[in-house]
């Protein structure tokens with residue numbers, strides 16, 4: 489999917505360009521605006537940011553002024569996403585990808601209710617479900633629940649009216 493993002497535009501302007509009732513999705517934004525030069529976001533984060541991570545504020549500032557400009561709120565969110573990816577211990581690719589593809593796709597089918605995550609269609613509680621899924625032990629279930637919580641917040645970064 490491709491989004492027309494106004495160069496240097498504000499987030500409000502960018503949101504106005506997207507379809508109504510649409511969740512603004514940081515992963516889709518990355519795929520449309522950044523992936524062409526940098527590849528997959530988590531790979532980029534691990535390769536470029538894991539060893540010597542810049543302070544999140546400096547990274548956000550860099551992104552805000554990078555390639556014609558990114559809205560500061562969006563730049564801060566992308567910086568937070570990259571920083572989290574660079575430090576992500578649980579490896580979705582190794583344990584989950586064979587059945588689920590990428591984490592963002594799976595996270596788009598989760599919804600947040602009363603602070604917890606549930607399957608959009610199954611209604612299942614994520615944390616409980618993971619305790620008896622994919623042969624995860626308690627620590628693994630916890631680590632992947634956190635990973636899914638982060639990615640869900642990224643793919644549902646903002647609700648567009």
Ligand code: HEC
Pocket residue numbers: 518521522523524525526536537547550551554555558566
């Ligand atoms: C047309 C190619 C291109 C696009 C599109 C692009 N970048 Fe970059 N990016 C670069 C180049 C080249 C560098 C290294 C030179 C520099 O610092 O500008 C870079 C550097 C970076 C760095 C610093 C990496 C480090 O090692 O410190 C970050 C972070 C970054 N880009 C994020 C983004 C984000 C987020 C987007 C999408 C909004 C994006 N880039 C889109 C070409 C691109």
Ligand code: HEC
Pocket residue numbers: 580583584585586587588594597606607608609610611612614617621622624632636
């Ligand atoms: C061998 C294949 C396989 C692997 C590996 C796997 N899953 Fe699943 N997963 C499934 C299937 C099949 C379902 C649907 C199950 C059902 O509906 O009962 C599912 C469902 C889910 C759901 C529930 C979605 C919902 O709507 O209720 C989540 C969340 C999930 N998996 C996360 C993970 C995570 C995280 C990993 C990696 C640690 C993982 N899965 C590894 C096959 C797999």
